[in-house]
Amino acid sequence: MRMPLSAARSGNDHATFAHVGFLPGMSMDLYLDMCQSLHPELYRRLDLHRLPLDVIREVYDALDSVSIPFEGKEKGGRGDAYRSTQLAHPLMRATGISRLIQLAVGPETGLSPDLCILDALGGNGTLTRAARLLWPCESCPTILTGDVAAAMVSDALAQGLPAIRQAVQYRLLGDETVDAVIFAYGTHHIDPGDRPLVVAEAYQMLRPGGRLVLQDFEEGTPTARWYSEAVHRYTHTGHRHQHLSRSVAHQLLSGAGFERVEVQLVYDPCIYYAGNPDAARIGLLDYLVSLFALDKLVPPDGELDGRFWDGVEDLVRQYSTFRADDMPHECPVVTEFCVTRSGDRFRAELPRVALVAVGERL
Numbered sequence: 383m384r385m386p387l388s389a390a391r392s393g394n395d396h397a398t399f400a401h402v403g404f405l406p407g408m409s410m411d412l413y414l415d416m417c418q419s420l421h422p423e424l425y426r427r428l429d430l431h432r433l434p435l436d437v438i439r440e441v442y443d444a445l446d447s448v449s450i451p452f453e454g455k456e457k458g459g460r461g462d463a464y465r466s467t468q469l470a471h472p473l474m475r476a477t478g479i480s481r482l483i484q485l486a487v488g489p490e491t492g493l494s495p496d497l498c499i500l501d502a503l504g505g506n507g508t509l510t511r512a513a514r515l516l517w518p519c520e521s522c523p524t525i526l527t528g529d530v531a532a533a534m535v536s537d538a539l540a541q542g543l544p545a546i547r548q549a550v551q552y553r554l555l556g557d558e559t560v561d562a563v564i565f566a567y568g569t570h571h572i573d574p575g576d577r578p579l580v581v582a583e584a585y586q587m588l589r590p591g592g593r594l595v596l597q598d599f600e601e602g603t604p605t606a607r608w609y610s611e612a613v614h615r616y617t618h619t620g621h622r623h624q625h626l627s628r629s630v631a632h633q634l635l636s637g638a639g640f641e642r643v644e645v646q647l648v649y650d651p652c653i654y655y656a657g658n659p660d661a662a663r664i665g666l667l668d669y670l671v672s673l674f675a676l677d678k679l680v681p682p683d684g685e686l687d688g689r690f691w692d693g694v695e696d697l698v699r700q701y702s703t704f705r706a707d708d709m710p711h712e713c714p715v716v717t718e719f720c721v722t723r724s725g726d727r728f729r730a731e732l733p734r735v736a737l738v739a740v741g742e743r744l
């Protein structure tokens with residue numbers, strides 16, 4: 383029998399959610415018990431009664447079918463490769479990630495653990511891991527990882543990170559609970575029809591003065607074409623999604639009520655260091671093949687020889703060569719894939735340019 387919502391409202395009655403399958407092998411009541419004791423900074427921001435219980439149950443029953451590409455291989459996804467590659471290289475995308483976090487915090491606020499950021503398409507906690515390596519704990523903001531994919535959230539929780547399985551559209555985080563929301567490295571996965579709703583939900587989650595950072599790769603640019611052409615062609619899952627344009631990004635934020643909306647380009651390279659030039663070059667190319675699970679590039683005999691890596695480099699160059707005028711100017715950039723000396727090491731760098739819209743809830 384379904385418990386009336388008012389009963390659950392009277393206290394933290396996690397048992398109300400015992401019949402909601404939250405994660406594989408973990409019902410929602412068990413998740414809430416765990417979250418309350420291990421991640422109070424996340425737990426206290428939940429509003430378990432925003433949505434009727436039957437809606438919550440239906441949503442979690444349906445979630446498995448929408449997050450397939452980011453689940454494990456057994457479900458037809460490519461999430462295993464994504465997770466293990468991210469874990470092995472937490473700072474590969476540090477330049478872009480640190481910029482996104484600074485934009486989320488804003489120019490007038492100092493970094494502090496008192497600032498709470500929701501990484502709304504957070505995967506297995508990539509932004510949190512990078513932030514914790516980039517800033518000391520006295521200044522590192524608190525980052526909550528939200529994601530729709532069970533395998534991503536289970537992995538983040540297994541690392542001890544505060545993480546929640548939620549689709550932004552049906553969030554469990556309450557209104558006015560966070561200082562910033564970041565949508566990054568996955569905005570194109572949200573159905574265009576759902577994007578206004580998702581941005582509106584972010585607005586509701588923000589405290590007054592809070593900031594939204596919406597990142598994607600601009601439609602038609604080399605970085606967006608990397609996904610829609612190369613990743614689409616060489617993965618088993620395919621990857622045809624509509625990326626954002628500047629005007630659509632601006633309209634999404636202003637349409638949801640955000641103010642001081644600005645759209646800018648952010649340099650977001652992948653950078654890999656090694657002791658010699660070839661190790662740096664192959665290390666970076668290998669990262670791309672593994673992260674994006676470009677399995678169809680790999681020859682049937684699995685032999686990854688010099689010719690294979692030359693072919694991968696040719697492919698990568700097609701999607702990472704920019705005109706100097708198309709680059710952002712906020713930091714030193716390169717305009718094509720290259721390996722350069724950096725002190726006593728070698729640095730392989732793959733330029734990427736992201737489109738980032740920032741707005742404030744005043």
Ligand SMILES: C[S@@+](CC[C@H](N)C(=O)[O-])C[C@H]1O[C@@H](n2cnc3c(N)ncnc32)[C@H](O)[C@@H]1O
Nearest residue numbers: 452503504505508529530531549550567568571
């Ligand atoms: C490309 S991954 C990026 C993960 C992480 N930001 C990173 O950079 O490693 C995109 C993630 O967005 C998640 N996602 C897609 N739509 C979502 C939604 N509506 N709500 C929450 N998560 C969503 C997917 O499950 C996936 O893990």
